[in-house]
Amino acid sequence: MDHFSRSWTALLAAVAEVPDEDFDRPSGCRGWLVRDLVCHLVIDAQDVLITLVTPADTEPTADATTYWNLVDPPTGDDPLDALIPRLAAAYGDPALLKFHLDDVGSAAARAAVLADRTARVSTQGKVLTAADYLSAYVLEWTLHHLDLIAHLPSSPKPPAETLSAAREALERIAGTAFPTGLPDTDALLIGTGRRPPTTGELTTLGPLANRIPFILG
Numbered sequence: 001m002d003h004f005s006r007s008w009t010a011l012l013a014a015v016a017e018v019p020d021e022d023f024d025r026p027s028g029c030r031g032w033l034v035r036d037l038v039c040h041l042v043i044d045a046q047d048v049l050i051t052l053v054t055p056a057d058t059e060p061t062a063d064a065t066t067y068w069n070l071v072d073p074p075t076g077d078d079p080l081d082a083l084i085p086r087l088a089a090a091y092g093d094p095a096l097l098k099f100h101l102d103d104v105g106s107a108a109a110r111a112a113v114l115a116d117r118t119a120r121v122s123t124q125g126k127v128l129t130a131a132d133y134l135s136a137y138v139l140e141w142t143l144h145h146l147d148l149i150a151h152l153p154s155s156p157k158p159p160a161e162t163l164s165a166a167r168e169a170l171e172r173i174a175g176t177a178f179p180t181g182l183p184d185t186d187a188l189l190i191g192t193g194r195r196p197p198t199t200g201e202l203t204t205l206g207p208l209a210n211r212i213p214f215i216l217g
Helices: 003-017 020-024 034-052 079-091 094-114 130-148 160-174 184-191 199-210
Strands: 120-123 126-129
Touching: 003 034, 003 094, 003 130, 003 160, 020 034, 020 094, 034 079, 034 094, 034 120, 034 130, 079 094, 120 130, 126 130, 130 160, 130 184, 160 184, 184 199
Parallel strands: none
Antiparallel strands: 120 126
């Protein structure tokens, strides 16, 4: 099983285990509840399905690293960010939201397995191979898995191998490596601004502390 399938399967399983009452807890995405994050995952799964059936006949313009852009921290003014909580609330019963994610998410997983990894696809004005597109999503799934369990300590964590792969992806995007003494989960959380570094971590980070967070868009 490749990193895309493993990270996505783990995330879907973690969502399925979240008790209904915990959908109103905060997530690791600032301003979003767990239900908002799960609603965002539905849209992500739809994007995967759409992209894998949007062929391109030109040479790739991006790869798994350059698919991502480093952007300014969000201001909360993005219309899509504001729409997500309203969509999530419209589901009402968390079971409906879980069902929709499982339905669309399972289809996205199957589409990824069946996809010709050498085929070129188009998304967000970029052309890349299906393999690079799916590889880029390993970082997305792993970060959102950490977001999901940020305030749910008993929930299953992302697989160790996909945490490592996500860290390597973030390092490539940032153009620098995190100190080896910083565990993968902490590197991802601190590196993307999901939590501030402790005093000890600031020392470990050294000059890199002045460059974080790396906000992806």
